[in-house]
Amino acid sequence: AQSVAQPEDQVNVAEGNPLTVKCTYSVSGNPYLFWYVQYPNRGLQFLLKYITGDNLVKGSYGFEAEFNKSQTSFHLKKPSALVSDSALYFCAVRALNSGNTPLVFGKGTRLSVIA
Amino acid sequence: DGGITQSPKYLFRKEGQNVTLSCEQNLNHDAMYWYRQDPGQGLRLIYYSQIVNDFQKGDIAEGYSVSREKKESFPLTVTSAQKNPTAFYLCASTPLTRPGDYGYTFGSGTRLTVV
Numbered sequence: 563a564q565s566v567a568q569p570e571d572q573v574n575v576a577e578g579n580p581l582t583v584k585c586t587y588s589v590s591g592n593p594y595l596f597w598y599v600q601y602p603n604r605g606l607q608f609l610l611k612y613i614t615g616d617n618l619v620k621g622s623y624g625f626e627a628e629f630n631k632s633q634t635s636f637h638l639k640k641p642s643a644l645v646s647d648s649a650l651y652f653c654a655v656r657a658l659n660s661g662n663t664p665l666v667f668g669k670g671t672r673l674s675v676i677a
Numbered sequence: 678d679g680g681i682t683q684s685p686k687y688l689f690r691k692e693g694q695n696v697t698l699s700c701e702q703n704l705n706h707d708a709m710y711w712y713r714q715d716p717g718q719g720l721r722l723i724y725y726s727q728i729v730n731d732f733q734k735g736d737i738a739e740g741y742s743v744s745r746e747k748k749e750s751f752p753l754t755v756t757s758a759q760k761n762p763t764a765f766y767l768c769a770s771t772p773l774t775r776p777g778d779y780g781y782t783f784g785s786g787t788r789l790t791v792v
Contacts, residue, residue: 571717596780605681605767605783606720652719654780662727662773664710664735665781669719 564589566655568668575643576676583638583671585653592658595636596665597627600650609651612636613658623647643675679704683768683784689792690755690762698753698787700768707773709751710781713737714765723766726751727773755789763791 565588575581587593594613598606610621617629627638636653650672654665681702690696700709708727712720722735726745740759745751751770755762765788769781 594780598780598783603765603786603788605683605785606769606781607783608780611780662708664722664725667712667720669717 564655564657564660564663564666566653566666566668568651568653568671570671571669572672572674574674574676577645578642581640581643581647581673581675583651583653583673585636585638585668586634587636587653587655588634589655589657589660591660593636594656594658594665595627595629596654597621597625597636597638598652598654598667600652600670606652609638643673645675645677648673648675681768681770681782681784683766683787685787686785688787688789690789691792693757695754695756696789698755698766698768698789700751700753700784701749702751702770702782702784703749704770704782705748705772706770706782707748708771709745710769710771711735711741711743711751711753712767712769714767714786720767723753762789764789 567586596611597609600606610619612619612629620626650670652670653668684699710725711723721737724743726732742754767786768784771781
């Protein structure tokens, strides 16, 4: 079975400071990993993905994520947070060799960037 | 521009009433999905379809029904059997060729409230 854990319901960070939103996963075999962002009353927007290759993935709006196979983690990072980054962030996973099974999403982490 | 359109944006349902949420995509995507979002519970899969005239139950299908008569359309009916339907409903789609490369494209959601 596939699963995703986002251990923090809420992350608070001051504007200009680095931010990290944590994600750990469980799949059989190699994973596809995704981060999405959601603003109030809107759908999810794609931020970045990991499939294969370089463990550091760069995405939209200056976000990046580091894939760590030994720790089964895919933490989202940004060097300098903006107030406009305040939103709900979701990590998602599916196994690389699972056919077309649906993505499994974490419960989300609310990021609050304080000016 | 290609995308997914969900309608209506807000929907109110009386007790014992069936309501249908619309989801239309012009991305030529094969697979379509319905998720339910409740605060603190992330996204939970209701139904998905990978081909016309075929669909599969997700984790919380009870009280819901779907159809897939056209590739572009995947309507969700919330029946009177769904005892707690108040939630935010999200529709998503993806191509099945190399689905991991694309992740999902999401609609803007429908907020359903029981009155």
